[in-house]
Amino acid sequence: MDFFTSKRFISTALVFLVVLNITLLGLLWWQHTRRHEPGSGAFNRQFNHQPSFTEPLALSESQTVSFRKLRQEHFQKVWPEMQAIALLKKQLLEESLKDRPDTQKIAGFAESIGSRQATIERELATHFHELAKICNPEQRDSLKKVLEQVATRKLSNRKEQWGFPPPGGKGEMHGRY
Numbered sequence: 001m002d003f004f005t006s007k008r009f010i011s012t013a014l015v016f017l018v019v020l021n022i023t024l025l026g027l028l029w030w031q032h033t034r035r036h037e038p039g040s041g042a043f044n045r046q047f048n049h050q051p052s053f054t055e056p057l058a059l060s061e062s063q064t065v066s067f068r069k070l071r072q073e074h075f076q077k078v079w080p081e082m083q084a085i086a087l088l089k090k091q092l093l094e095e096s097l098k099d100r101p102d103t104q105k106i107a108g109f110a111e112s113i114g115s116r117q118a119t120i121e122r123e124l125a126t127h128f129h130e131l132a133k134i135c136n137p138e139q140r141d142s143l144k145k146v147l148e149q150v151a152t153r154k155l156s157n158r159k160e161q162w163g164f165p166p167p168g169g170k171g172e173m174h175g176r177y
Helices: 007-035 042-048 061-096 103-134 137-161
Strands: none
Touching: 061 103, 103 137
C-alpha cells in the first residue's frame, strides 16, 4: 500500500493542518488585541511610523480628530515629493554603479533630491505650526518635547544603521555591507 494514500497519513496531515491554522489564527488575534492596548506605542513606531500624540499631549477628542486630519492632509501633500525622491535616488544609484558614472548626472540627481527634500521640510514646518495652533500653551510645550524626541530618535536610529555605536556606547563600528 502506498504511504501517501494511506488513511493514517491523510488523517495525520489533516490534523496537523487544522492545528497549524488554529495556531496562526490565535497569533493573529493576539496581535490584533495587543495593538489596541493603551501605552502600546510599539505598533505605531514599527508599522505606521507615526507617533501617538493623544496620550503625551492629553488631547481632547476634537483635537485628536483635528490632528489626524492635518496629518493625513500633510502626508497627501508631501507624498508626491517623497515618490519623486525615491525615483531620483534609484536613478542616482544606477548611475553610481556604472563603470563610468556621469558626475554631472549624479550632481543633478543630488541637487534635485535636495530641492525636493527642502520642499518637504518647509511643508513639515508649516504642518507643525498647524498642529501647534490646535494645542493650548501646555500642550505646545509637550508637542515640542515629543517632536524633539522623534527627531533625535530618527537620528540615533540612522547612526546605528550605519554601524556607529549608540550615543555613550563603546565598541567597534559594525557596517551593514
